[in-house]
Amino acid sequence: MDLTPFPDDAPRRLLLGFSGGRDSTALLHRLINATDAPWTNIRAVHVHHGLHDDADAWSRHCRAQADGLGIECVVRRMAVRRAGRGLEDAARQARYAAFAAERREDECLVLAHHRDDQAETLLLALLRGSGERGLSAMRDYTVDARGPIWRPLLATPGAAVADYAAQHELSWIEDPSNRDERLSRNQLRHSVMPLLRRHWPQADAALAASAQRLAEADGLLRAQARRDLATVLGLRDDVVEVSALRALPQERAARALRLWAESRNLRLTGDALRRVLGDWSQQPAGRALEHPLGQTTLRQWGGRLWLTPCEPVEAREAPAGQTWDGRAPLRLGHGGGDADAGTLRLLGARGFDAPLRLVARREAPPRFRAAGDRHARALQTHFAALGVPPWARDTVPLLVDGDGELQALADLAYGDALDAWLRARGARLLWQPADAAG
Known part of the structure; x- marks a missing residue:
């Protein structure tokens, strides 16, 4: 079971997101037994969502597996708050919050996503109407607001991961929710992908290859967006000069704004972009305008844009x-x-x-x-x-x-x-x- 190359600039200490399922169990075993590994230390973190009656038993299993391999496994209990999101998305957000809370500054987060997961992610992004960033799916190595993330199995077929786990007689958790086809990813995994593979046996590889090409295109677009953003920022990096923004072609202006918001851990909705680049462009510079974005407000006044926290007046x-x-x-x-x-x-x-x-x-x-x-x-x-x-x-x-x-x-x-x-x-x-x- 091959791993993608370990990034030269990644921290040499690893924190593995360890669900106890087959994929993360196989990856942990593979990392521990790697020869001439460039990493110097491995820890594991298990997220206890509290969504299943066996969640306590799963936590004990993960700790026992880690103990058997001679590494530390931390259990993080996280409440899953849906807040208008689907259960899958809410649980994913809780996991990443737990990873961010546990990861130390000198650690690289390691996740066990494989090529089949990549194909599913691309299909889900297409069905959601995502832009180029979402369609580029997952990266084998990235650094974002969550820190450095390495996915060493992203080029590995799921079947190869299963073969490795069976060959080494590993023990893992079977979460029954993974069979629940009311969840979007499970519907794709158990009903849609098998149908695609019968007609197009290379479907997973082809979808993963498309995601890679889209990631490369997104990289070029983001490089242009960074250059454009540098031309529209004010003296402070939390202020955008509207006249400079509107001098750009609209698609480039939209990408620059998305990157600006992303740098502040926010996502600009299509409605917000339409307001800034459309409706607000017709308003007098002295009129204060605002658009809510969850706990943040996008504002325009005096020829500038701000992103400010929502707070009561007092x-x-x-x-x-x-x-x-x-x-x-x-x-x-x-x-x-x-x-x-x-x-x-x-x-x-x-x-x-x-x-x-x-x-x-x-x-x-x-x-x-x-x-x-x-x-x-x-x-x-x-x-x-x-x-x-x-x-x-x-x-x-x-x-x-x-x-x-x-x-x-x-x-x-x-x-x-x-x-x-x-x-x-x-x-x-x-x-x-x-x-x-x-």
Whole structure:
């Protein structure tokens, strides 16, 4: 039973996803008994889904098998939360979450998918209408948000894995859910694939070869998407410049956006892409637009796109009621709570002559005259001029003096009195929001 070449840049310590089934049992035995292996250590992790009455017995079996081979096997108990997904997908998500939680920084995750699995994955992707990324199916080695993943059996037919397990008289678990044809993959495995093989004996090899060619095409497209993304990112990598994005051909713009979202562990839906590249392109730049994506919101304002977490309004508000003499950094708790909302610092001076007080935006004076301005302007006008998007404005800490006069919009703008005081001392304020405060 041959293995795909071990990647030169993969970590030399392995963590095998060990279900205890035939395929992972055969792979574990093969890895342990490899001669001149480049890896230096092997551990196994078994995911206890709790979906079957025998789940405890399966965990004990896996530990016993690993003990017999002289390796550690960790059992991870994971709750399968469907959250609108099918049972197969929910269980897969739980497994990968368990693998990610268990994998150490110096380990490569190893999975026992073989060529038959690859053929099934491609067919499922076709039936779902997947794009080029999904149609490229599984890779024998990849590094993504889950870390490095090696699939050494991906070029090996399932029959060869079965022969190896029988030849070495291995003992494995038979999960009865693998025969349940109400599950999509099982329907393909037990009903569709046998029919295809009767008419096209090389169906598995042909489908796997197509997946490989699609993976190569996807690699070229992703390389182009990376170049395009570099041209549309703002000064921060979480902001996309809309004018640069729309200067690209629409298909390239869509791929660049997908890659941007993927780099933040998100998936952009077709509806989201249609909004950005279609409906939103007709809207005024000053209008704030948003589209929900689960726990994240895709936003457009001021010629830019953002991906921001969904939070209740009260969790986004800057704190109020605290007084600050500037002698020590001021930790900003959400609404006076314990959650970290960032830090305010006075740099270049020991402290203020008189303390300033934090106020919430709804309690602040409605108008503010910044140093150098002839007239006071509405706070929202200042924020717009400073490039603060509408959804982030309540997070900006506002400082008033003892007379209730607004003296600072964080470190973005100062009133006349505070500006003169800071200039006389060569001092300034520094606001570090929670994601930058450390």
